[in-house]
Amino acid sequence: MLRQKAELIRPIDAAYKKIAGTMIEALHDGKGVGLAGPQIGLMKRIFVVHVDGDEPRVFINPSIIETSQDLVKYEEGCLSIPGVWADVVRPSQVRVQAWNERGRPFTLAASGILARVILHECDHLEGVLFIDRISAPKRNRILTKFERRRRA
Ligand code: NI
Secondary structure, three states, X not given: OOOOOOEOOOOOOOHHHXXXXXXXXXXXXXXXXXXXXXXXXXXXXXXXXOOOXXXXXXXXXXXXXXXXXXXXXXXXXXXXXXOOOEEXXXXXXXXXXXXXXXXXXXXXXXXHHHHHHHHHHHHHHOOOOHHHHOOHHHHHHHHHHHHHHHHO
């Protein structure tokens, strides 16, 4: 399911307020910074983000409006691939449009960790994982190690 494209949410009804709350709880339980629908088997375009020094944020049907030319390398992990970390290059800033859990539209300009997490979570909605954004030899090395550890 992590490889499938998530579906648009229409309409954004009251159920999504509860779903978003459950996802934020799961995010905190997993000590993560972002969690997308497909990671909990919900193939819908929703993710939650909570980075240090910020409030929890809910993104429904997000669109990336703009990304900076400026790229930055940062070490990423993912709750769905526990114990795996790798440097990933991404735009340093992003402007995103989405709806919140109450169905209200908003636009957010983000930089730093927040931008990083938003881009990582948007990828999840397309079935893309952060390991897809590193070189093939590095990916193979990391996945071999991951599989070996999982079988142990
Ligand atoms: Ni992830």
